[in-house]
Amino acid sequence: MKIKEVKAIGLECPIEGWFLPTRTYVLVEITTDEGITGIGQCGTVGHPEIARIIDKRIAPLLVGEDPFDRPRIWAKLWDDPRVVLSWGHKGAEVYALSGIDIALWDIEGKACGQPIHKLLGASRSKIRAYSSHGDPEKVEEYKSRGFTAYKFGEWHGEPGNLTQIDRMVAKLRRAIGDEAALLFDGFQRYDLAKAVKVARVLEEYDAFFFEEPVLSYDFDSMAALAARTTVPLAAGEHQFTVREAADLILKGGIQYVQPEITNCGGITEAMKIAAVAESRGVKLCPHCGDSPVDVASMLQVVGAAPNAIFGEWQAALDYPMRWELLKEPIKVSSDGFIEIPTGPGLGIELDPKVVEKYRW
Ligand SMILES: [Mg+2]
Numbered sequence: 415m416k417i418k419e420v421k422a423i424g425l426e427c428p429i430e431g432w433f434l435p436t437r438t439y440v441l442v443e444i445t446t447d448e449g450i451t452g453i454g455q456c457g458t459v460g461h462p463e464i465a466r467i468i469d470k471r472i473a474p475l476l477v478g479e480d481p482f483d484r485p486r487i488w489a490k491l492w493d494d495p496r497v498v499l500s501w502g503h504k505g506a507e508v509y510a511l512s513g514i515d516i517a518l519w520d521i522e523g524k525a526c527g528q529p530i531h532k533l534l535g536a537s538r539s540k541i542r543a544y545s546s547h548g549d550p551e552k553v554e555e556y557k558s559r560g561f562t563a564y565k566f567g568e569w570h571g572e573p574g575n576l577t578q579i580d581r582m583v584a585k586l587r588r589a590i591g592d593e594a595a596l597l598f599d600g601f602q603r604y605d606l607a608k609a610v611k612v613a614r615v616l617e618e619y620d621a622f623f624f625e626e627p628v629l630s631y632d633f634d635s636m637a638a639l640a641a642r643t644t645v646p647l648a649a650g651e652h653q654f655t656v657r658e659a660a661d662l663i664l665k666g667g668i669q670y671v672q673p674e675i676t677n678c679g680g681i682t683e684a685m686k687i688a689a690v691a692e693s694r695g696v697k698l699c700p701h702c703g704d705s706p707v708d709v710a711s712m713l714q715v716v717g718a719a720p721n722a723i724f725g726e727w728q729a730a731l732d733y734p735m736r737w738e739l740l741k742e743p744i745k746v747s748s749d750g751f752i753e754i755p756t757g758p759g760l761g762i763e764l765d766p767k768v769v770e771k772y773r774w
Contacts, residue, residue, distance in 0.1 A: 422465035427735035454516030457509030458703035515680025523759030531717030548729030567599030640667025651701035717754035
């Protein structure tokens with residue numbers, strides 16, 4: 415089998431109540447000479463530059479390659495200055511490589527008639543979901559939808575107002591009950607001193623983890639915080655590839671690692687990150703955006719990784735493209751779990767009419 419065509423697909427849909435006026439995805443479609451097509455997503459948020467990297471820089475290098483040769487293809491792109499020179503193995507270029515890796519896995523699954531998590535070796539058929547960044551006023555609604563775990567954070571305003579945090583977390587704990595998992599995202603907004611104080615509040619309410627308490631690359635502060643609190647720390651959504659994630663796992667004192675599959679280098683890198691984490695007793699709790707292709711990629715990883723514990727589910731983002739893009743949308747079931755798709759590859763099918771409708 416040979417790769418015949420590689421092209422980026424930019425999608426855009428208006429959204430309300432988000433920090434940008436539109437929600438954008440950059441997908442990548444890889445077509446083979448045997449008629450099998452793989453799909454991947456390049457980054458949680460789609461930027462035109464990523465689409466240009468795919469179309470102008472990566473596509474010409476992939477035509478004629480065997481899609482089963484993922485490691486060789488990765489090495490070829492990783493070592494080529496035409497692909498990785500501008501951002502230096504980070505950012506838009508690794509987002510593009512992530513989508514390529516996911517699409518190649520999708521092709522491999524379709525060619526073998528198996529979902530990706532079965533090719534990797536399956537660990538589970540469903541994963542516990544957590545409701546992420548929902549509206550604190552809508553906890554009852556999330557509970558009624560089946561969630562048993564909830565993540566909130568201080569997304570707006572001056573960071574680190576302890577009275578406000580205490581009030582918010584107390585209210586959330588009361589609303590979700592003692593049994594539910596309460597996760598807190600710091601969005602990298604605190605320095606070490608402030609993070610220690612926030613962690614004290616979170617200890618009081620038995621938080622499940624404290625995510626990105628400090629800057630994502632400040633492993634010294636992360637490790638210092640880990641030594642001073644009983645709340646487990648989580649991070650990893652801003653680390654590119656296993657090289658950066660391994661540093662975080664080995665130096666940052668975290669107990670949960672959170673690669674974003676569409677940013678970190680794709681399914682292959684996410685599985686390597688899971689393996690390094692496993693070697694240190696760290697659990698895999700991937701970051702996941704709201705795009706259905708992102709969710710499907712995350713599900714195939716947690717379906718395989720033995721140390722996966724949660725699937726992130728963006729609870730508040732509501733816009734038509736999210737729900738219309740797949741012929742069969744992925745859902746959280748009434749017990750708060752998400753089934754791992756069992757169809758070949760990613761186990762999803764895009765609706766071509768919807769792709770055309772939202773193409774930018
Ligand atoms: Mg986060």
